[in-house]
Amino acid sequence: MASITMTINGTTVTTEPGTTILEAAQSAGIHIPTLCHHPALPPVGACRVCLVEAEGSGKLLTSCTTPAAEGMSVRTHSPRVLEARRFVVEMILLRHPLDCFSCPSNGNCELQDIAYELGIEESSFAEEGDTCRDHPLEEDNPYFVRDLNKCILCGRCIRACDSLARYHAVDFHNRGIHTMVHPPADRTLEESDCTFCGQCVQLCPVGALAEKPSRGRGRPWELHPVTTVCPYCGVGCELEIQVNSKTGRIANVTSDYGSPTSLNRGRTCVKGRFAWQFVHSGERLTTPLVRRDGELREASWEEALETAAAGLQRIKSDHGPDSLGFFSSARCTNEENYLMQRLAREVVGTNNIDHCAHL
């Protein structure tokens, strides 16, 4: 198919058929703010923050859903666009609490970013009492908290659940001013089909959904991501472990929906995202133990290794190498499994090496 040539803010941009105006702008390094749009989700054009003006078109277009077309001339920051965009954001802020200080998303909030970009401090339409405070905090599960007072009705969580998690745990309910995101009729999230994969939490642009295990473990700007693989099942999902640089501890686990290396393409389940606290459990073994007088007692590495090595050697010389057995592990790395079978075969001289592959 022939490629499309258009102009954005006077710059000529060439793109493939089927791309949206937003994608074409992004590929040319031109920023258009968005809220309901996320590249991992199907576009819906709900929030109207991404409006642009196209020559010859009367109404403003949502760039996240409008396909780029040959010869199109688009302006992303014209006075008309900026005015409309500001109006949209102020209407959202009208209902949105401005307690950013205590919000878990502070510093990682797309609404904050847009308000900052547009120079909006508060909604000029707001009157006393407008801000929504009606929704009690929902936190009856150990994974995430829902503060629907902050919800901007972008619907990303619904689309995350439908198109990534492939459940349909939440949807828009009620009409008009009462519209809100909920599990179906009178059920709590805990009673719904939700499997707490947390994908909606990561994709929520504001602080309406926030991870619970991360609370108090670091502000977004204190964290740095380490890309690694989930320690649980064999799918091998790529994860981003968010480490607090100050404490050296895990503060959160997320995924990268745009990662070129990820087999899971950002998708995860509840274990990948929320089952990491064992790492910092107080029950972790921190010192070698050696049994003395029937009890396991703390020992130095030298003593423990010496005891183990001497014991293995003695059994080998008394009863032969095949009187020793080695259990390797499906939860250790390739490097570690490789060394374990070398220990059995090369150092001890037995093929008694296996792991619980079948269990």
Added chain:
Amino acid sequence: MKGLGETLGSGAMTNDFDSLRRADVILVMGSNTTETHPVIGSWIKERHDQGATLIVGDPRKTEIAGHADIHLQLQSGSDVALANGLMHVILRDGLHDRAFIDERVEGLDTLRETVAWYTPERTAELTGLPRERIEEAARLYASGPDSAICYTMGITQHTTGTDNVRSLANLALLCGMLGRPGTGVNPLRGQSNVQGACDMGALPNVYTGYQKVVDDRIREKFSTLWKAEMPAQPGRTVMKMMEAAGSGDIRGVLIMGENPMVSDPNTEHVRECLTNLDLLVVQDIFLTETARLADVVLPAACLPEKDGTLTNTTRTVQRVRKAVDAPGAARPDWAITTALAGAMGADWAFRGPEEIFQAIAACTPSYAGISYERLEEGGLPWPCPAPDHPGTPNLYTEGFNRPGGKARFLPRHWKAPHEWPDEAYPFLATTGRLLYHYHTGSMSRRSAPGEHVRELFIEMNPADAKPLGVGDGEMIRVTSRRGHVEGRTAVTDRVPPGTLFIPFHFAEAAANLLTASVIDPDSETPAYKITAVRVDKV
């Protein structure tokens, strides 16, 4: 693994995730994929929503079965009969792929003979399925155009597990559903590095990359490489080592990161065996039920605390990276093993995981082209024999890993399970995994899911709960010939009448107190899926 190895040449998943996402028909056997492999489950559902046909074979009404176009709610332990019945219909109606078989498979005649017996009527009787469903499933799978099979423990953890796998491989071969995207026979691996542990030769009969211990040339190669005489006799499996510990033939055992006291069948027997040892050394991150029995416990680092590689269920080697420091004096297992080998006189000069990986690549043809440098760009599926080789997402596009490049049908007859409900033990108990927990629970139960799903729930059909007078959430005791566990009921029609489902993640109510240490003689996999039990109200 063995069943696939014999028929096709390798025991791994034949195809990758992208392939699965192109299938027209997906046959999921004995796998509650959305709970045990949730991300794969999400792709199966996505593909189904895009129009692919989903067939699920499982005695339980699992979440994924709820989405199926056809749910084959077969009798536990009748998988071979079902597969043979499907092949009977396919051959009877001439739906098999003649060209594929002529060119690439041996042994059609013996297959034809075996499956001739499995008429839809007989299959219906053995599986408990209506014959129309069997016929319909057979036609759908055979007509594809691209059909993929996925399976997990529900297939392998039977005394006939290997026969179950062989039968599924026969089915795929019969319909030419191998060697191109969208097809394949795909065992989904349960733990993060089952594939890698096998690839690395943590098996009694092979070195890395499945190089055979009994092959003189191979043994010679490793004797030279590691400067030590390699033992010629294949070793014992986990199950056989445990037995030998009990009988005194094995005197010392080293366990790295496993908890057989909870994961292995017949827990009491395991305790007797392990306490009978002169020496038990355990490397782990927690003082597990097994570590408590040890003479020496060595504190290990967990995955987010170390560098290295894992090989996922699609044979893709991926990098893991250290995010945080290990607590106290805990060390990565590679460092522990290196130190222990040193204390026993070896002089391995490895300074870190990358150097160890280079040694792996140097002695393992299927890993030869993989390096840490290349893995920075993304995972690589083996075989990857050279530094410029892109890796192999789909196996058998050309030939099979067998003499002449041909696969072979290995037809098997259905055999009755080792144990079956009777008057004294009238229920059939089956063990398995939950979404929220992992294996013996030592990691997941110390994390957020531990607060969510705290205790054992035993699924029981309302038709069984009623006559026993037990309601939802009431305590029951489940007793087998080996032992008993207690737990609350979850009364649900997810399980068929006469069947209980018992998750195995809970050490204090270890489901494996019940299970027999009966194993599939071919693969030595324990038969967790069928135990005859009795139920009492507590």
